[in-house]
Amino acid sequence: MTQQANNRLAGQTCIVTGGSSGIGKEIALSMGRDGANVVVNYYSSEETAQEVVKEIEANNTVAKAFAYKADVSKEDEVEAMFTKAVDTFGTVDILVANAGIQKDAKLHEMSMEQWQRVLDVNLTGQFLCARAAVREFLRRGMRPDISRALGKIIHISSVHEIIPWAGHANYAATKGAVRMLMESIAQGYGRQKIRCNSIAPGAIRTPINKSAWETPEALEKLKELIPYDRIGETEDIGAAAVWLATDESDYVSGTTLFVDGGMTCYPGFATNG
Numbered sequence: 001m002t003q004q005a006n007n008r009l010a011g012q013t014c015i016v017t018g019g020s021s022g023i024g025k026e027i028a029l030s031m032g033r034d035g036a037n038v039v040v041n042y043y044s045s046e047e048t049a050q051e052v053v054k055e056i057e058a059n060n061t062v063a064k065a066f067a068y069k070a071d072v073s074k075e076d077e078v079e080a081m082f083t084k085a086v087d088t089f090g091t092v093d094i095l096v097a098n099a100g101i102q103k104d105a106k107l108h109e110m111s112m113e114q115w116q117r118v119l120d121v122n123l124t125g126q127f128l129c130a131r132a133a134v135r136e137f138l139r140r141g142m143r144p145d146i147s148r149a150l151g152k153i154i155h156i157s158s159v160h161e162i163i164p165w166a167g168h169a170n171y172a173a174t175k176g177a178v179r180m181l182m183e184s185i186a187q188g189y190g191r192q193k194i195r196c197n198s199i200a201p202g203a204i205r206t207p208i209n210k211s212a213w214e215t216p217e218a219l220e221k222l223k224e225l226i227p228y229d230r231i232g233e234t235e236d237i238g239a240a241a242v243w244l245a246t247d248e249s250d251y252v253s254g255t256t257l258f259v260d261g262g263m264t265c266y267p268g269f270a271t272n273g
């Protein structure tokens, strides 16, 4: 899907964590297409992060970007990333806390390492990035010519913030917690004009869930869970993230936007129950 640049976010700076692949990569590209400067955070894949940077700058001359390596679960690395963003672009207007991992195991076989690492990245990482963003928004103050909001935080959650997921209890637990983190931020900082929302993707075609779509049989089975009868594409999430970052969604705060083809509508009940 090729999209036109229309620069609704010109003059704004966006940090996308986990921006070198999957959903994060598409969000980084989408923000750039709409004119935002983008910090493409990555953890392991420098080469692909640099490619995203090049693509952002090639797609839209208004947008500048750089790649930045940081483990979002490490306080000093997150702080250093925000400092670099502010030094380079002047401030941060939009945070997309996207970085997330799965380390799947049945509960009775789950190691402490599998539990802890998923909590560290998916939950502590979202806290550390959101805290740094709120601090920067408050430091910088309003810029009415740029946005009606002081700043925008978008957490990338999952349908598993409400759908239980056996064999993935660590992951589901972090996503349930992200919902409360997001709502608490929205409640606490709304009066300062900070908007905080989540996107809850359903099954999106990315490396994280390759086994669920890589064969026609797996894809058919997956589609039984999706009333809209197709797997999601990363562009579906990119478009939602940009909308949540623009003033078009200025009255939206404290909400989870499910982008899941109806997965949370319990499709098993269509012919049962």
Ligand code: BGC
Pocket (backbone or CB within 6 Å): 102, 157, 158, 159, 160, 201, 202, 203, 204, 208, 209, 212
């Ligand atoms: C998970 C994917 C899964 C999807 C729907 C996402 O949050 O990361 O692996 O396919 O939820 O179950």
